[in-house]
Amino acid sequence: MVWLRRTTHYLFIVVVAVNSTLLTINAGDYIFYTDWAWTSFVVFSISQSTMLAVGAVYYLLFTGVPGTATYYATIMTIYTWVAKGAWFALGYPYDFITTPVWIPSAMLLDLTYWATRRNKHMLILVGGTLVGLSLPLFNMINLLLIRDPLEIAFKYPRPTLPPYMTPIEPQVGKFYNSPVALGSGAGAVLTVPIAALGAKLNTWTYRWMA
Numbered sequence: 133m134v135w136l137r138r139t140t141h142y143l144f145i146v147v148v149a150v151n152s153t154l155l156t157i158n159a160g161d162y163i164f165y166t167d168w169a170w171t172s173f174v175v176f177s178i179s180q181s182t183m184l185a186v187g188a189v190y191y192l193l194f195t196g197v198p199g200t201a202t203y204y205a206t207i208m209t210i211y212t213w214v215a216k217g218a219w220f221a222l223g224y225p226y227d228f229i230t231t232p233v234w235i236p237s238a239m240l241l242d243l244t245y246w247a248t249r250r251n252k253h254m255l256i257l258v259g260g261t262l263v264g265l266s267l268p269l270f271n272m273i274n275l276l277l278i279r280d281p282l283e284i285a286f287k288y289p290r291p292t293l294p295p296y297m298t299p300i301e302p303q304v305g306k307f308y309n310s311p312v313a314l315g316s317g318a319g320a321v322l323t324v325p326i327a328a329l330g331a332k333l334n335t336w337t338y339r340w341m342a
Contacts, residue, residue: 173275177268177315180232182326184208185263188241189255189330198246205238233270237263252331260327264319272312 188201212231220226244259245251 173268173272173311174315174318176232177271177311177319178322180234180271181237181264181267181319181323184234184237184267185241185260185323185327186330186333188238188263189259189327190333192241192245192255193252193331193334196250198242198250201238201241201245202235205234208232208234230275233267233274236270237267240266256327256331257324260324261320263327264321264323265316268312268315268319 184205188204191204192198192200194200209231216226216231240262241255241259244262245255248254248258
């Protein structure tokens with residue numbers, strides 16, 4: 133029965149990682165698309181940092197095995213690349229969807245858990261902070277590698293967008309001059325309590341399984 137329980141645990145991780153990816157895409161909608169990527173970068177950073185932290189911390193403490201967070205992020209990445217491929221097959225350009233970079237931040241989470249000898253509180257404080265700080269940096273590098281977002285926006289408008297939501301030229305620098313700094317700062321603050329929530333969800337799961 134032990135092997136069955138372990139197999140169920142890892143399959144559970146796969147199912148939730150896939151569903152969390154779908155929820156992220158649907159909840160953000162325009163955030164994942166390059167037509168709005170620059171103007172929504174801070175929102176994108178916060179949402180991705182917190183979403184990664186809550187799921188990764190939950191499963192990392194659930195299994196107690198360093199590496200689970202990277203496993204979780206890898207599943208999310210693969211699934212998003214499948215979605216990217218689906219849009220490409222429909223005739224949209226390769227960089228119509230920007231795939232988030234979750235894996236390096238998840239690796240920092242695993243490293244924190246391993247280096248602190250599986251200390252839950254250090255995982256929440258240090259690991260959560262590292263995820264919030266690092267994810268905007270990795271994703272800005274990712275966005276720099278794609279074509280001009282405005283070119284993609286006007287040449288390939290989303291078929292589900294009504295006419296009044298046609299992308300307009302963003303006012304870069306109107307509200308902030310450094311989306312990476314703002315995203316990292318806000319993410320570092322907000323990801324810690326969300327990581328704590330992931331840890332608490334883990335406690336509730338054990339009570340439910342008892």
